[in-house]
Amino acid sequence: MKKKVLLLDVDEVICFSGFLPVINEFLQTNYQIDDFEDYYLDNVLIPYDRKEEFYQFFRTKNIYQEPELLPHAIETVKKLYQKYDLYILSACINIADYDGSGRIFTDKYNFLRKYFPFIEPERFIFTSSKQLLKADIQIDDCLENLKEERELKILFPSYHNKKITEEELKKYHVIRAGYDWREGWDEVAKILLK
Ligand SMILES: [Mg+2]
Incomplete structure (x- = not known):
């Protein structure tokens, strides 16, 4: 049977980048993501x-x-990679700093190679135009990125999406993988690996 195409986001789904730590270093503060x-x-x-x-x-x-x-x-993505036709779909542009964004492509690529060496790099899609891609399933932490028609759309829980209402999710046929990012991957596994 043909595997279903799964699009998987990176930031706030696979990892929290060092963005907040850089802000903390700059401001001499100790903010936490929550x-x-x-x-x-x-x-x-x-x-x-x-x-x-x-x-x-x-x-x-x-x-x-x-x-x-x-x-x-890591272990859940590894299992999903066996079961689905998985592609990494991630934006690399800092909209506040277009000219300084080129290196984010390189840094994210190297990160994926280091922590997810089992994913073929041909499956990395770096774009902010996520709506152009066709797929069966998509996982993202931004509702904005889940408005295309898919068979299954999963909102990964994050600090910034707790207040999205059931009505909004319903409107775009999106389901939520819980409310706590610490448990997001367990919830995704329950949905996609049963
Ligand atoms: Mg994201």
Whole structure:
């Protein structure tokens, strides 16, 4: 039987990149990911008059050097890779810093090669235009990316999507893999690996 095509997001699904740690280093703070409800942490935390300075600082960092892998991400992706026709689908553009975004492609590529060596690199799709792809199943933490018609769309739980209502999910035929990112992969396994 032909395997179903599964599109899998990276940021906030496979890992938390070092974005918040870089902000903490810049501001000399100690924020944790659960302190926030807004997706764009730089918009919330970086004062307007320090934005330019922050992006210059950010450009010197590899946020995929020591990312925080989400619990059970690696072993569950490994199982999904056996069962599904899996593609990595991930945006690499920092919309606040187009000119500094090129290296994010390289850093994310190297991260995936290091932690997910079993995934063929030909299956990496780096784009912000996720809606162009055809697939049966999609996993993403942003509802914005789950509006195309698919057989099954799974919202991965994250700090920024807790308040999305059942009505909104229903409207786009999206189901949620729980509410806690710590348990997101266990929930995904229950849905896709039974
Ligand atoms: Mg994401």
